Amino acid sequence: MTVWLTGLPSSGKSTIATDFAKRMKGAYPTEVLDGDVVRREFFPELGYSKEDRTENVRRIGAMAALLARHGVIVVVPVIAPYQEARTQVRRRHEEQGIDFIEVFVDADLETCMNRDVKGLYQRARSGEISGLTGYDDPYEPPESPALHLETARTPLESCVDRLDTLVRLRMERRP
Ligand SMILES: Nc1ncnc2c1ncn2[C@@H]1O[C@H](COP(=O)(O)OP(=O)(O)OP(=O)(O)O)[C@@H](O)[C@H]1O
Ligand SMILES: [Mg+2]
Numbered sequence: 001m002t003v004w005l006t007g008l009p010s011s012g013k014s015t016i017a018t019d020f021a022k023r024m025k026g027a028y029p030t031e032v033l034d035g036d037v038v039r040r041e042f043f044p045e046l047g048y049s050k051e052d053r054t055e056n057v058r059r060i061g062a063m064a065a066l067l068a069r070h071g072v073i074v075v076v077p078v079i080a081p082y083q084e085a086r087t088q089v090r091r092r093h094e095e096q097g098i099d100f101i102e103v104f105v106d107a108d109l110e111t112c113m114n115r116d117v118k119g120l121y122q123r124a125r126s127g128e129i130s131g132l133t134g135y136d137d138p139y140e141p142p143e144s145p146a147l148h149l150e151t152a153r154t155p156l157e158s159c160v161d162r163l164d165t166l167v168r169l170r171m172e173r174r175p
Contacts, residue, residue, distance in 0.1 A: 013105045030072065
């Protein structure tokens, strides 16, 4: 299965993905495809226009499906701001009989701006960069995510617990 963690910059996607993958150790083969790493390693030519973001999500989705169809739990902490792009990835998974779990890693913009893990909001505020998701670029929240994690008021461990429970349940119910 693919577990896609979508949400604003600094909402907590990578942190939850890393902790969740640690928990899966020894239980199921698990791989994390983090947006930053994948972009840098595989398609550094893609930028942050709507077209490039959509293409980034499409390619990462295709990579995830390749792994997931061999039984790997693929965790994808990638902003993926557009609903249509996420829906396309879901469709491609379902066509191949692979589970696609959309998780909304949700924190309000103010919280994310206060965390500002990579300093991106600061750089956007000072005008050094533009087109930052949630700040001056769109973010379309999932309409019906399998899981909605509110990281501003739910401790990290509880978020990981909830994801852990959902994934194990789905794995056990597989035909
Ligand atoms: N419940 C929580 N879940 C996840 N992270 C949390 C939570 N509470 C606080 N945090 C903190 O919020 C920050 C989230 O940063 P993280 O790098 O995971 O964000 P991200 O969504 O991956 O951002 P980006 O899109 O820029 O990669 C970390 O410093 C983490 O410790
Ligand atoms: Mg991240």
